Amino acid sequence: MKLSNVQNLIILLCSTIGFAQNATISGVVLDENNKPLPNVNITAKDLGTISDSDGFYLLEIIADKENTISFSHVAFKDVVLENLILTTNETFEFNPVLKNDVTQIDGVTVTATGERTTNNILNITPEKIRKIPGVNSGVETILKLLPGVSSNNELSTQYAVRGGNYDENLVYVNEIEVYRPFLIRSAQQEGLSFVNSDLVQNVKFSAGGFQAKYGDKMSSVLDIKYKTPTLFSLRADLSFLGASASLETISKNKKLSSVSGIRYRNNALLVNSQQTQSNFNPSFTDVQSYLTYHVSPKFQFNFLGNISVNDYKNEPINRQTNFGTIDNPQALIVYYEGQETNKYNTALAALKGSYFLDENTTIKLISSIYHTTEEEYSDVIAAYELGDIDSNLNSDTAGQVLTSRGIGSQFNRTRNDLDALIFNLEHKGNHTKNNSLLEWGVKYTHEDIRDQLRESEFIDSAGYSIRPPRAEFTNNQPEEPFDAPLVAYNGLSALNFVKTNRFSGYIQIGTHKTWNNTDIYYNAGLRSHHWTVSGTGVDKVSQTVVSPRAQFAIKPNWEKDMLFKLSTGIYHQPPFYRELRDSTGTIQPNVKAQKAFHLVASNEYSFQLWDRPFTLISEAYYKKLNNVNPYSLEDVRIRYTATNDTEAYVYGAEVRLNGAFVPGTESWVSLGYLKTEENRDNRGYIARPTDQRFKFGILFQDYIPTIPDFKMYLNLVYQTGVPGGSPSYADPYIFQNRLRDYKRADLGISYIFANKDKQYSNTHWLHSFKELSLGFEIFNLFNNQNSITNTWVRDADSKNEFAVPNYLTTRVLNLRLGIRL
Template identity: 55%
Template sequence: MVSSGQTAKVTGLVLDENNNPVEGVNVSYQSQSVVTNKTGFYVITIPANQKVVLVYTHVSLKNITATFQLKANDIVEYNPVMSSKNAQLDEVIISNNRGRAQGIISIEPEVIRRNPSLSGGIESVIKTLQGVTSSTELSSAYSVRGGNYDENLVYVNEVEIYRPFLVRSGQQEGLSFTNTDLIQNIEFSAGGFQAKFGDKMSSVLDITYRKPTKFAASLEASFLGGSISAEGVSKNKKWSAMTGIRYRDNSLLVNSQETESNYRPTFADVQTVVNYDASAKWQWSFLGNIAQNKYSYQPLTRQTNFGTLSDPIALQVFYEGQEEDQYQTYFGAIKSTFKSNDDNTYKFIASAYLTQEQEYYDIDAAYFLGEVDSNIGSETFGDVTFNRAVGSQLNHARNDLDALIINAEVKGSHNVKKKYQIDWGVKYTRENIRDRIVEWEVIDSAGFSINPPIIDIPNDQPYNPYVGPLVPFQNVRALNFVNIDRISAFAQWNTKTTLGNSQLFLNAGVRTHNWMVSGDNISSSSQTVFSPRAQISLKPDWDKDMIFRFSTGFYYQPPFYRELREQNGAVQSDVKAQQSIHFVVGNDYNFKMWNRKFKLVSEAFYKTMNDVNTYTLENVRIRYRANNDATAYAYGFDCRLNGEFVPGTESWFSFGYLKTEENQDNKGNIARPTDQRLKFGILFQDYMPNIPNVKLYLNLVYNTGLPGGSPSYADVYQYQSRLRDYRRADVGFFYSFTEKNDLKPDGHWLKKFKELSLGVEAFNLFNNQNAITNTWVRDAYTKNQYGIPNYMTTRVFNVKLTARL
């Protein structure tokens, strides 16, 4: 018997050549079988997430076979026509159109595991999809259609996942939460998603972990670290569990950067999933994770060349001091699923997330801003010949943050008369934040201590002595104890019907979210928002397999703690939820080329945004102004072509155009920090025809440059320059020892392995200098501020061994 938690259903009517219903047709899969009734109706339960061949047999009609591959809890309709004359010539392959109708992208976990990337997580593949951009390879953060890193929902087994609060550099992040060794399903939506998903403005990444059916294990080891996992089931099949352990050392990567340093960042986590099938109707599961990131950094020197060919400039920096950061997170979730009958399912989900973060640093940087000898014939070509600016910068921080987030949720799903599906849910969240910020910066330029521009005291030294205060250029001090209580709920309705001979998919739903902010020395504030959403999809009765989609709705983002905290560290409890209205029109086209399957997905979108909480972006740290003082918009076009460009492999090419601007205090539109106009992404798999054991995996991304930001206290309207274009190619060559394993004789030692491979990866193959942000340096003589690009990793090689049992 198939576990009800991992099943799908196939239903429909069996007809004869005259479109009359056929009674007594046997529909079978292995030992499972059903018989059609007088109206030709049948419904059969099959295993999910695997290919299943259903056989339709009748005493007087020719047999029909159809292959299905459905997700868990999917219901698909198939109405075969049985003939008394001719047998079926070709196998019919059926997949559910639910994901296509919803605009959801599905990704095979195997693609994630094989993809060469520095981060090694699912996000590296997400960044190659249409509508998704990122300009940092060391971070799991990504931007979707003009949104920032905080606007993306991530679920694992229907439990919302959170990111650390204090991380301000991608190289501090370490491991993504999701362990690719444990993944079964990956679904992604770049906008216009349904009401059942939470309250964010940009995207949803929905991940489901496997439910083990037998013993399996995996091992991966490389110069960047390694991972190991194991899974199994009990003898009575009621219990199953899997555990993954990961360790990562990014020394190989960060030591390739411009800044010479003594640096060894290490990251480790343990993740486990336990499932218990109490009965055919009731299942329980537990998901737990413990992670520790240690970031010890002692910079030594740095030289960055910039400017133009006619006026080359170099920044030389000599450092003293060090940085010690640590992020520890603990996560646990319990999920109970009760299926009272075939039409009614109820779920209870409870989770707790605890993060303890510290950010301590004292770093003194003495800099020289000089002119570079550009005379090719000169003996000093490339050297700094004249220093036009000398200064120093001392940065200090003692930041500590503890956060405890508790969730409790009840959800239900009901099939009404086999025609409609109704989903609903109610969720309570308690967020307890304890945050201490002590952070200051002192800038000295040519012997003069620079006061912040907010202190307006005349300084005409050396003619008259300066009598004003000496204060840090930046000084943030705050102690915040904040509680946020949230109650959210949703209800949505789905149906599949017909319009003439075409299939019509309809979805309508609404979310509501109430939150109250309270705490020490904070005035309490309570707000409520409502978010109606709708989708309509049409699959015409054409020879071409196409689906057309339109979705729209309100997407509110009630503020999280980071959005409540303004740049001076104070918490503003009355910050409103940012509002976005999505309009998405899309087309999904399945076709065959070179006798192989391909898919072309294209979408045009427009988003209008109100009560926008503007922010500055420094590497991956977002600092909000917490004043809802802007409006914004985003529009663009995305497309992706994927399929078997090489037989037996999946590859894709994606393209996107985006324009997003904001208007602060009615000053006019300027580019948002995520205004990345053009994006090209390629994920390509290949093998050598003469040596099929040798596999190639290529990950290529090109993005036009992002806005380069602005100095502290500056008017962003006066700093609208852009960083250089982001160009990156990562490639991996692997030799598979288990290729054509089925042809090896029984007892061969390689037969024990599902996969055994050894390979070499080259990151940033063409050694492009990609910048993530600017460092702003003052020239006391010219009164200019120069944006010095912060370049990321150069070309790096890695060796990786992978084994799976």
Template identity: 55%
Template structure:
């Protein structure tokens, strides 16, 4: 870990150039990797009668004739054969890296990293995800480090992309759409995301301009593929935050395979680090399984199942938050009574049938059922004291509240229940035409959503003995000069019972082709989607059937240059037909005729693959613009979204992003990212103001390293800096008259891992460590620099000056964790 090497690398990436000498032969050398970016030993690399074999590090080198086309063939007994046509100059030394079983053959060039490079999709290594130190471990923790995505809540798997919110992101596992809980209002209630990282094989992410084959959301697509086992294996993780165990295997005839994971999570470490003292007893657990059956080369069947139960029992006791200035320090003291009991139980099952008619025609039938039962019960009474802090050095009451400016109480009550059943049936097809020069994809999907929702939620606020009426309640109140004779009503009161059915029919057709523009390569992807939906249910008589169409296109150019560059332009319409939560307004009433939000994406990007010091690097830059109409505006509190359900706004978002990733340290993957984004909305033609997710600047670093003198010791570091989000205004305030921003979000998480099996191949046969494929002990520090990051504000009134203070609700402080990982 040498700083000067790191800085030199960054400078070299900008100013490096390539020179060649002259001779009659050339040399090709590189590394062969598998789909998990691990070196593959024993790959035969051949040209005519010459051949060589990759070593244990996946490295190969072979001498070939210069100034003529040669065909290299890469073969391995358990991986797909790859051929590559090259033409090298005299005495040229070509660095050529190959990913076997995961490559796209493009005429005379093999572009490693799969089709994702042509399609503008970012691929993330599952190994990087598993090793990344994060409070909310999983795929989402790495997505939040990308320049296009943000998430200022380390206890939530939710993220927003390019000005969108948490509900605007598609998530697929094995081509099956997965869902988030409905009632979650706080990140610490989530516990587990759906994706089990120990079962993951591929992770692809698109932040905009994605293809028509993906569904109807406004912002992004996260496409995850679970691993199909090739051998028997078992792995386990255990830490102070919980544990997991994953087992996989394959039958002797290779027709059956299965992988199953069990997880348990406990966030007590994080919650107990916050300012609010609590009795906290959470349990988050799930079981997932993926079973595959392939009776022959044409047919295959798979089942993906998940059972999840999250119980969140929360009993706050006290809280003290110090804020203000050096000259005028103020403290908020809160004393609580009551508790919160939430429960989320989900069942998910999906069957997928694949029929390969021949090499050119593929059909897939996918059915899934998602059932969630959610309960949110709480009665919490809070008495607060807003006072001045004694700052006199030497005083016996130093740091304590000595004078109260405000006294008040607040009572929150909820009895919310939700039962949702979502059924999907989908058929898809893929066809290769004209010797695979063209590809046609199509699909049709039917969805039935049945929602049963009861909302009983109210809040009573009392300040200095006076009950505060809601803002819209128009009744004279000039206490204490005259007695109040009006009714006593809750400050907020939401009561509704909704039994809703939504029927959806959607489909797509897409065409892909590759051609040449002179000596350059050119790809075209064009397609369109349609989506029809109807809302029905008790008390709904005026619902209209609605239909939207979404044409989309991508154009990718690979110039015939010495430098490996791609240029991509994508544009299209993107619609988000409303889900149940988007139909429900602030008072809990359902508006069945809410329109689909519409966005037009324009994305221009460039990626540049290059080698430096025999290591791979990639620089990706993107500029984008999105215009949005029929916007369904909302308020955001922690991770709870409440929509106005009236399509009363228009909006836009634009920005610029860049990401540099590669092997800054040999054998590891790291990246640096930067993003600038601006997004605003115009409600009812009042003018443009910042949207709740207007995150202007974003810096992210994911860095991996090891100690040269102690190679068993690995370092994993992620750093995030986000400028402050809008928000924090009182819930009753007009967004146009009350604009404020939270403080900047700064966080660093670091993990150290000592790998006991680092040099297992050098150990004698029979050594006890030979039984393990991986055995490591880890130490993690979350929020390394103990930054105080706020997610929202609590608004408190000062009785004497009638001022209102926004008291930050801070997130987690510094937390330590020990972790043990084993794989057999």
């Protein structure tokens, strides 16, 4: 509870000594979507309070007298409760619902949320997340439609932001930092995203220029808030890809609430649409729960728990990939023996305590522990044939290999084990005074990593083993026999025990001022991070970095609704375990923090078009990177060189038009361009692995006017190809190629039988359903051939290597049923 003045305390004191008789009114303020509404003013004559971040309020009023309670918010219509008479010591629960109201202030339209975002953060509604179709439907699907976010693999929930890689993104759930498994190398092994969309209340995302209170990464921050339930609710979602269920509960006295979810996923439907035929037996399951307990109006506990069990088994059988040109068509035919067995078991437990000292000051203590055990075991033998194919459609052998260019085999063996434990303890606080907000925090992190790497790759062609192309293995096979011991073409063996202790902290202040009817916002902050790396056989090394950051926004008193923003700062990324490990698996403790300078300028213009609201958001950004740790990217696996011998840059521009293209819906069209290059050891600039260049995205919603409950959802992405990697041992300065452009459209069509706007009488069979929908999704609507990586096949006679594309999923149909009770 946050009391608005000292009078509430005086009344409470008087009641205890008999001078006055009091009663209590409490509850949760909701908006039309039944979401808790913070910062609502609740007043009764001279008494008042404000709803907290969970919409909760508690107000002491005079008993045995008529009271008028008013609930007001700048973006909503007031709710007034008149002639309320409560008896002495009575507690009355009232959960008002405030309805949207577009308010005009000096001719400038205030947005529906009642505030303009000035801190370079994008807000995304949970309803949009749950409805939009996608192979991995959820928060990440929405993010991938943004112009600065790229991912050319629909099976992956990972994303790259404005030229960064997958390791450069922060993810928080209710202020608790969450982590991903370490060993995953292929998107089809990923399973489930940590974020359970059914539990989400609010999503905020920043693609750069974010505040000092967010941690030490170079690219982006995803800030998720899970629900604090106000009513009992049960939700279920069923499809060919799996099932999920969530439960929202609240105790009778409103002190304890919980939201929990369980999910199961099976990617067999998608993987079986690829060119590699296999016996695929995955099992991805997780359970999450978020609990809130109000000990008192001033003190509350929150608990976040997650257990995830990913068991991936794959027994590949065969594959045929046609590639080349019309004049020179070729094919790769592979027959497999063996299997992959990978297990990723993770658990997270976090406890947060929040204490409201008064209406202006809040302090928090957050602790979390994350544990993961991961196994990556595989023995796969691939016998391949590479050759020219018959392109004559009238021939009996059309599509078959006529002449073989290379025949050989490949043996891959992996025995990787990882055990990681990460502990966090953090204090955060904030204080508000005279339109200024002071925020601070300190954090301790302990990381204990135990990692064993054992990988080998043998290549055999025409009866002899191909040795690594290094000076000590020079030979002229097969012309002359070579009887030296067999050596793996690629081999990796390492055993690492590494511990890292980190101390970080921040302080920032934000202020809102008005000058000549012009609103001015600014925020300035400072972060610091000190870490020490040690371990078995690892030198103990300590380093410290300091990161200043600032944001500025101005909203002129113009007839047009314009908001201008400028963000800048230094963003360090102290090395995590994978960044310390070089290409041989050896730990390099002297690796420095990568450093990025951000400069982001943006404009937000809200206007009316066709008598409907629209917003045009434009951004331009520049990043200068130093102490860069170069890496190679294969599928979703990142391998660092563990050096800081590279500098890089990123620049780009984005524009996004958001609005009601169809009355009663929200859609957007986005367009972006970026360029990122790196200079390794002063050899000159070349494209980085995430040099995406052009990006176009559409998120569109529609319905049939005569049948408004028949809904259509479409997301469409086009982006130019990123660099496609290079063969083993190839110098990236000599070998440069790009994957083909990524083009994809996912369509979802559903019929709404029941929702909050469509309820039925007690006698109707749909009465018990708060929501009920049935529909289908078509993934990769136009059946585009997209590729994620290349398989490099060696022709032993010509010494050439061919880039054979690894294609992603084809068109797939999925049925989906959604229920909420």
